[in-house]
Amino acid sequence: MDQDATSSFQAFDLASIKRQTFVVEIEAHDSIPSTNDRALSLAVDAQLPTPMLIIASRQTEGRGRGRKRWWTTTGGLTFSLIADIEVLRFPAERHSQLSLAVGVAVCETLHELIPDHHVGLKWPNDVYIDGRKVCGILVEVPPERNGRFVIGIGVNVNNSLADAPDELRKTATSLIDVRGSEFDLASLLVALLIRLEQRLESLSSRDPQLAARWEQFSILRGRTVDIESHSRTVSGVCQGIDEEGGLLLRTSSGIERIVDGIVRHFE
Numbered sequence: 700m701d702q703d704a705t706s707s708f709q710a711f712d713l714a715s716i717k718r719q720t721f722v723v724e725i726e727a728h729d730s731i732p733s734t735n736d737r738a739l740s741l742a743v744d745a746q747l748p749t750p751m752l753i754i755a756s757r758q759t760e761g762r763g764r765g766r767k768r769w770w771t772t773t774g775g776l777t778f779s780l781i782a783d784i785e786v787l788r789f790p791a792e793r794h795s796q797l798s799l800a801v802g803v804a805v806c807e808t809l810h811e812l813i814p815d816h817h818v819g820l821k822w823p824n825d826v827y828i829d830g831r832k833v834c835g836i837l838v839e840v841p842p843e844r845n846g847r848f849v850i851g852i853g854v855n856v857n858n859s860l861a862d863a864p865d866e867l868r869k870t871a872t873s874l875i876d877v878r879g880s881e882f883d884l885a886s887l888l889v890a891l892l893i894r895l896e897q898r899l900e901s902l903s904s905r906d907p908q909l910a911a912r913w914e915q916f917s918i919l920r921g922r923t924v925d926i927e928s929h930s931r932t933v934s935g936v937c938q939g940i941d942e943e944g945g946l947l948l949r950t951s952s953g954i955e956r957i958v959d960g961i962v963r964h965f966e
């Protein structure tokens with residue numbers, strides 16, 4: 700554990716998290732620039748035990764997809780998991796589906812927690828509750844491409860959006876804002892990790908139920924979508940997500956399949 704890591708991470712019993720989940724090592728920080736950056740730097744060590752979890756009460760430079768930032772204050776759940784392709788028996792050709800599998804794991808966890816609300820997945824892996832974003836996911840591969848990947852997850856939990864910048868308040872939400880009462884962060888973390896392990900296993904075993912789940916949670920089907928993909932914008936009506944995780948758009952020139960991109964707008 701590095702100098703910044705603290706063993707006095709009040710909210711979590713780290714040994715209990717290890718006992719209940721597939722995580723074998725945990726590093727906990729009160730404050731850190733970005734758990735994904737920390738995870739990417741640790742992932743170069745071939746001796747590192749995995750899956751390893753990096754959690755933080757606060758991030759000062761949390762990153763999102765593209766050039767986006769991730770806003771967090773205390774009360775949010777922010778963590779990154781370093782996993783090993785070999786340990787998870789994860790076939791190399793299926794990386795494009797990893798983001799969706801992680802998104803499904805988060806959706807399933809939140810759906811169980813707040814069944815009266817609509818939990819949805821915006822391709823590939825933004826999680827929405829009642830039309831507002833509650834969770835962002837950032838899956839990255841270390842530049843060394845050493846068989847590791849990093850799954851970064853940020854969930855707005857007990858951090859009310861009442862304290863967030865104006866433009867974020869219009870589009871985002873948190874679990875406390877939805878239910879009106881606090882959530883136990885440690886229990887939520889354990890539930891998320893258990894689901895994550897299950898969905899990573901679904902991916903390696905090619906479980907057909909996984910594709911059905913991401914289609915079931917998807918909020919884009921039938922909607923007009925603008926996607927930025929490889930420096931161009933593709934617009935069309937979403938026809939669904941195929942079994943390989945590609946987003947199908949009906950555009951003016953026919954059906955386009957997008958495997959990598961950021962949804963800039965949908966209505």
Ligand code: BTN
Pocket residue numbers: 732733734735736758760761762763764765767769777778779825834835836837851852853854
């Ligand atoms: C997005 O919405 O574009 C993705 C946001 C991902 C945020 C998480 S929080 C934990 C991890 N560390 C980071 O710097 N980012 C991810």
